[in-house]
Amino acid sequence: MADDKKLTKRADDFSAWYNEVVLKSELADYSPVRGCMVIRPRGYGIWERMQQQLDTMFKDTGHENAYFPLFIPESFLKKEAQHVEGFAPQLAVVTHGGGKKLEEPLVVRPTSETIIYAMYAKWVQSYRDLPILINQWANVVRWEMRTRLFLRTLEFLWQEGHTAHATAAEGEEEARKMLGVYRDFMEGYMAMPVVTGAKTDAEKFAGAVRTYSLEAMMQDNKAVQTGTSHNLGQNFSKAFDLKFQTEEGGTEYAWNTSWGVTTRMVGALVMTHGDDNGLRIPPLLAPIEIVIVPIWRSEEDKGRVRAAAALVKESLSAWERRAPGRLRVHVDNREGIKPGAKYYEWELRGIPLRIEIGPRDLDQNQAIMVRRDTGEKRPVSLDSVGEDAADLLHRIQEAMLIDARERREHNSFRGGITYDRFREVMEADGGFVYAGWCGDGECEAAIREETKASIRVLPDEEFRSADPPEKCLKCGRASTAEALWAKAY
RNA sequence: CGGGACGUAGCGCAGCCCGGUAGCGCACCUGAAUGGGGUUCAGGGGGUCGCGGGUUCAAAUCCCGCCGUCCCGACCA
Numbered sequence: 001m002a003d004d005k006k007l008t009k010r011a012d013d014f015s016a017w018y019n020e021v022v023l024k025s026e027l028a029d030y031s032p033v034r035g036c037m038v039i040r041p042r043g044y045g046i047w048e049r050m051q052q053q054l055d056t057m058f059k060d061t062g063h064e065n066a067y068f069p070l071f072i073p074e075s076f077l078k079k080e081a082q083h084v085e086g087f088a089p090q091l092a093v094v095t096h097g098g099g100k101k102l103e104e105p106l107v108v109r110p111t112s113e114t115i116i117y118a119m120y121a122k123w124v125q126s127y128r129d130l131p132i133l134i135n136q137w138a139n140v141v142r143w144e145m146r147t148r149l150f151l152r153t154l155e156f157l158w159q160e161g162h163t164a165h166a167t168a169a170e171g172e173e174e175a176r177k178m179l180g181v182y183r184d185f186m187e188g189y190m191a192m193p194v195v196t197g198a199k200t201d202a203e204k205f206a207g208a209v210r211t212y213s214l215e216a217m218m219q220d221n222k223a224v225q226t227g228t229s230h231n232l233g234q235n236f237s238k239a240f241d242l243k244f245q246t247e248e249g250g251t252e253y254a255w256n257t258s259w260g261v262t263t264r265m266v267g268a269l270v271m272t273h274g275d276d277n278g279l280r281i282p283p284l285l286a287p288i289e290i291v292i293v294p295i296w297r298s299e300e301d302k303g304r305v306r307a308a309a310a311l312v313k314e315s316l317s318a319w320e321r322r323a324p325g326r327l328r329v330h331v332d333n334r335e336g337i338k339p340g341a342k343y344y345e346w347e348l349r350g351i352p353l354r355i356e357i358g359p360r361d362l363d364q365n366q367a368i369m370v371r372r373d374t375g376e377k378r379p380v381s382l383d384s385v386g387e388d389a390a391d392l393l394h395r396i397q398e399a400m401l402i403d404a405r406e407r408r409e410h411n412s413f414r415g416g417i418t419y420d421r422f423r424e425v426m427e428a429d430g431g432f433v434y435a436g437w438c439g440d441g442e443c444e445a446a447i448r449e450e451t452k453a454s455i456r457v458l459p460d461e462e463f464r465s466a467d468p469p470e471k472c473l474k475c476g477r478a479s480t481a482e483a484l485w486a487k488a489y
Numbered sequence: 490c491g492g493g494a495c496g497u498a499g500c501g502c503a504g505c506c507c508g509g510u511a512g513c514g515c516a517c518c519u520g521a522a523u524g525g526g527g528u529u530c531a532g533g534g535g536g537u538c539g540c541g542g543g544u545u546c547a548a549a550u551c552c553c554g555c556c557g558u559c560c561c562g563a564c565c566a
Contacts, residue, residue, distance in 0.1 A: 089565095144564070145564055146564080224566090226566085339524070342527095
């Protein structure tokens with residue numbers, strides 16, 4: 001009877017658990033349009049917190065927001081050969097407008113490089129007009145064959161930064177800088193550790209010179225690419241005639257970068273932190289950090305318990321968060337629902353901290369504070385509840401990152417991995433495998449074919465093994481790079 | 490596009506094999522009691538059984554066709 005209330009996370013059926021959590025916690029729902037998702041207020045609330053924080057970080061690094069059109073003339077995409085080749089199979093194309101067939105079809109943007117650089121070409125004359133550092137928050141469409149809530153939908157929300165620079169070095173610096181911003185956000189706010197590095201040619205963005213990405217490990221040991229930052233070189237500026245006059249008087253094409261993160265991060269958050277009771281949202285991203293559940297027996301108790309809850313809320317709300325804004329506190333005064341039912345509901349929704357206040361507590365001038373991440377309960381004095389809660393939220397945030405990192409490292413393999421062992425790992429529980437690679441795309445493709453695992457990134461220095469592999473995992477030739485292999489979403 | 494499963498109340502499902510008044514649980518509405526970890530009792534509302542055709546006195550059930558969804562692959566953030 002109670003079976004439909006349970007969430008059971010099992011290694012062999014992680015997807016089912018994930019779908020259930022997303023649907024039951026009311027983050028999102030399936031829409032009547034196949035492959036598209038409706039993000040419900042609770043899910044959007046998390047996305048809003050992400051947006052808010054990222055926006056601050058973008059502005060701190062000198063970027064401004066703007067907005068470009070949803071429609072892109074089909075010919076624009078064709079101007080960059082690799083770009084159109086990469087995106088052609090995934091395009092939604094508008095052929096009619098105002099009841100008439102259009103002379104030139106309009107593509108619903110799968111990404112906005114082309115239309116944005118066409119505009120930049122109008123705006124730039126001289127090196128003095130550079131750099132251009134613009135971001136847009138938008139929705140894009142990619143006609144994927146198979147979809148999954150938050151992780152891959154036909155339409156998704158994202159931010160895409162697009163910059164133009166006067167030198168190659170500046171472009172590279174920008175691409176790396178934004179990768180760092182993403183990393184600070186994912187580790188600092190999402191409490192989700194990531195491995196950063198460059199993509200191989202096979203996996204890089206269509207039209208990029210180099211693609212950097214951030215890879216996070218989910219609880220089923222699969223990787224999710226949670227963000228990318230591309231050094232586009234002069235590929236697009238040449239296609240769109242984005243030129244400028246240099247200080248010396250010559251003409252030069254600008255150097256571009258683009259970088260983006262999507263609502264996929266919400267899915268990654270669920271798959272990183274969720275448990276059998278539902279979501280666990282890190283405090284810095286929780287739309288509500290604290291829920292207060294007053295408990296009463298009699299009408300008399302009800303009055304004093306509610307008054308106390310209101311007072312606690314007031315003192316908590318005045319408390320500065322470590323992130324912008326103040327603590328968000330909700331008092332659950334609903335009648336006709338037992339406290340236990342409320343507990344389950346708020347746990348499902350992942351609210352990081354719960355404070356229970358009942359008559360027995362009031363008699364002792366205390367409340368009970370319960371952590372969502374560990375389930376730990378302890379009494380706290382009403383005199384210091386604000387300070388204690390703020391401090392605890394901070395510790396929860398840290399603990400969640402540490403837990404996630406330990407889990408990842410526990411499922412990572414480094415040093416002396418043979419190909420047989422590698423296949424074993426991928427056939428069993430999977431994980432992140434750091435192994436040598438000869439740099440040959442054929443080896444990469446063969447391994448992918450045989451094991452379903454792909455090179456997620458060529459990791460940055462700090463993630464590489466202390467004792468770098470000398471030979472390629474597959475062919476045994478000299479290794480030119482260490483690669484991070486994993487199955488991916 | 491290949492392989493699998495499914496479509497019956499808002500959600501989850503049973504009924505189908507063997508044709509005969511459309512059911513159960515949750516949710517919802519009303520009332521009362523209850524209230525420190527998923528309350529209890531009583532009453533109530535809600536359905537063109539995915540769509541179209543066929544067989545039959547009679548179809549949720551049998552037959553044919555279509556549509557749709559989910560899961561697993563190929564593609565990808």
